[in-house]
Amino acid sequence: MISNLNTPNVHVLNVQRDQIPSKGMRQLLPSLNPPSQLPTPSPPPSLPQHQTTPPVSTPILKLSRRALAAATVGSSLPLLLPPYFCSPCFAQPNTNVDCTIYTNSPTTKKAFMDISIDGEPAGRVVVGLFGDDAPFGSSRFISLATGRAGISYRRKEFVKIMPNYIQHIGVRSYGVDVELANRTGSDLIADSLVAEWEAAKDKCPSATKNVAGSVGIVIRDPTKPPPKLKLVARKGKLEVDEEEVGKDPNGTEFVISTKDSPELDASTLVVGRVLEGMDVVERISKVKTVQENTGSPYFRVAKLIGDKRAVVAERGFNRPYSKIIITNCGLIE
Numbered sequence: 598m599i600s601n602l603n604t605p606n607v608h609v610l611n612v613q614r615d616q617i618p619s620k621g622m623r624q625l626l627p628s629l630n631p632p633s634q635l636p637t638p639s640p641p642p643s644l645p646q647h648q649t650t651p652p653v654s655t656p657i658l659k660l661s662r663r664a665l666a667a668a669t670v671g672s673s674l675p676l677l678l679p680p681y682f683c684s685p686c687f688a689q690p691n692t693n694v695d696c697t698i699y700t701n702s703p704t705t706k707k708a709f710m711d712i713s714i715d716g717e718p719a720g721r722v723v724v725g726l727f728g729d730d731a732p733f734g735s736s737r738f739i740s741l742a743t744g745r746a747g748i749s750y751r752r753k754e755f756v757k758i759m760p761n762y763i764q765h766i767g768v769r770s771y772g773v774d775v776e777l778a779n780r781t782g783s784d785l786i787a788d789s790l791v792a793e794w795e796a797a798k799d800k801c802p803s804a805t806k807n808v809a810g811s812v813g814i815v816i817r818d819p820t821k822p823p824p825k826l827k828l829v830a831r832k833g834k835l836e837v838d839e840e841e842v843g844k845d846p847n848g849t850e851f852v853i854s855t856k857d858s859p860e861l862d863a864s865t866l867v868v869g870r871v872l873e874g875m876d877v878v879e880r881i882s883k884v885k886t887v888q889e890n891t892g893s894p895y896f897r898v899a900k901l902i903g904d905k906r907a908v909v910a911e912r913g914f915n916r917p918y919s920k921i922i923i924t925n926c927g928l929i930e
Contacts, residue, residue: 702727704869706735707929708742710750712877714884715919722853722874723929724812727867731797733789734814734868741768741849742926748849755921758886761858762807763878764815765923767849790816790848794866806867807858810875813865815850818843855882881921889914 704725712719726735740746748768757764794816797806807813824839852858852865855878871878890896891914899907 702730704872705729706739707872708739708869709927709929710742710923711925712881712921713924714881714921718924719880719921720874720877722877723872724869725872726869731793731866731868733793734866737790737814737848738812738851738868739928743928750923750926753923755881755917757915758882758884758917759915761856762852762854762861763881764852765850767815767847767851790814790866797866798862805857805859805862807852807854807861807865809854809856810871810878811854811867812869812871813852813854813861813867814848815846815852815864816848816866817864818846819863821845853878855879881917884917884919884921886918887913887916 705728706726708724708726710722710724712722724738726738728735741748741750743749744751750765750768753766753768755763756766822842824841826837827840828835829838830836846864851868852861853871854861891911896907896910900911
């Protein structure tokens with residue numbers, strides 16, 4: 598029994614001996630397990646010489662990036678940096694890129710929009726367009742504001758009011774609009790807008806493009822699922838084809854940010870900013886809207902099983918109860 602007590606397990610009992618109710622046992626334990634008999638922990642094994650690790654010291658964080666790069670030349674070990682050294686701006690080959698072009702960029706032309714809420718004039722919004730930084734997007738916005746392409750933002754409404762931005766419906770490709778577009782040769786495909794958006798993203802990926810007061814054209818839907826593969830019969834042969842799920846934006850919808858909206862950077866090309874009438878934009882953002890109910894378990898189940906009523910209800914979320922229309926729009930010479 599004594600030999601069993603002189604084991605490393607008794608050390609655990611010795612540490613917790615104040616919790617033992619027996620007074621005699623408390624007096625017996627020190628004599629059975631003296632401190633000198635405790636096993637001495639062995640030192641950790643030393644690493645072989647070819648696996649030595651360079652010491653990590655705090656002063657290395659004070660070095661410049663050039664000095665850090667020079668210190669790793671000829672070393673086969675990777676240089677581990679703290680998270681704040683892994684910013685996208687440090688990964689850019691050209692660190693002199695100006696990431697503030699979306700707030701300080703010069704405007705080349707001005708467009709205006711007269712807004713009404715439920716038939717009552719709300720004021721005018723003047724938009725300055727970035728003709729140098731977004732030439733194709735600015736040209737698209739001007740053509741839709743002036744009606745130069747045969748279609749216009751005039752008499753079209755704002756359909757979504759979010760906490761950080763308001764969204765205009767743009768021009769739908771149906772009815773008289775599509776006839777006028779075909780007659781004038783207008784192209785509603787947003788391919789060139791997407792290319793311009795990708796160039797802006799590559800130029801400065803770490804900056805928020807849709808800052809407060811910016812105006813952007815919706816060019817893509819980041820929530821759109823990938824195409825589905827299906828078998829189709831063509832000329833007596835089975836071929837694999839891709840079926841598009843949903844429709845891409847046609848490059849006519851636009852948003853005005855009331856606050857910095859980084860969530861829009863994945864879908865919107867910034868083409869300008871509000872120069873006058875930001876109070877009108879704020880007034881639109883305060884219009885009462887249909888409450889969003891995507892968190893309801895009934896809605897989630899209906900959306901999961903493909904209930905069309907859930908799809909229709911989702912389109913109405915965040916839609917204003919009031920009718921907000923652009924009564925007149927054009928270009929300020």
